[in-house]
Amino acid sequence: MGPVAFFLPIFVVGSCWGSLNGVTFAFSRIFFAAARNGHFPEIFGMINVENSCPMPSVFLLCLTALITLSLNDITLLLNWFAFTQSLVTSTVIAGFLKMRIWEMLKWTPPKTPPIRFNISLPIIFFIICLYIDIVPIYNDWKEILPAIGIISAGVPAYFLFIYWKNKPSWLMWPWVKFTHGVQVVLLCVSDESKGQ
Template identity: 30%
Template sequence: MANIAYLTVITPTAMIASNAIAVTFGNQLLGYMAWIIPVMVAVSAFGGLSVHIMTSSRMCFVGARNGHFPSMLSHINMSRLTPTPALIFLVPLWIPIVFVIICIFLVIVPCYERPYELGMGILITITGIPAYFFGVAWKNKPMWFQKINST
């Protein structure tokens, strides 16, 4: 369906010239809201990875319970109620190391390339801290505030 949508909006010549067809599609169809395309692609990738990790570890866990895998994979972490050995069995050590390196890169590079935009992002985040303390962390709110908040 995505390919059909691309073909209805973008000409084949524009597709060949494009480095990222989805971005070109978003620019032509959504205008100033085109930023939503890469965000949704990232959300989709994150969701797919989460599902893969959870279902794959569950298959190892159940396989170990049925005797198809070593019984060690059927153990459950009692504090978190997760099949931790099965999760560790599926994530080779180099993957989280590369992930952490990429995350560090993605945090450090914007500090040098776009310090103004980074500062604005930090400022927006900091403005939410008082709202968090006032609305969430403050547990002994006065009754009048609780009544306003519940209606």
């Protein structure tokens, strides 16, 4: 590489740092918006009073990053993340295709999206995502099983902690105390603009 060999690792570190910064910024706001709209625990819909940052969401991201860093096998970690990301993407594209097909069959009133393009593009993208989902299961389903288990654990957790509204007070008391403790430590309050 010649004279660039010294600078290349510095550029790689800068690129990784920028990517990490962007992911932390984006996903903490996604958690914040989901909690504000009632799709995630209320604690993650709180912001710091000094800098308007969703601190509980940032700490959740840091905790999950530390847990994933404790895994020694980078290939396994990459397979898990590729599988879960592709599964989420294929689910979103499937919902989009359902909406477009129902609109084409006149089952729902037509909506005018800001950008209209040929339906073959999302179909091709959906097939690619399905391929990325199915091949790891076919090759080594035992390797992907923990990722499927973690994703599947979200369903009962959602019904237990989010969907079920009239929980008994003895079940809610520890969570309320934990939320108040986090509010005191991180100087967080609930956002006033709920659901906007």
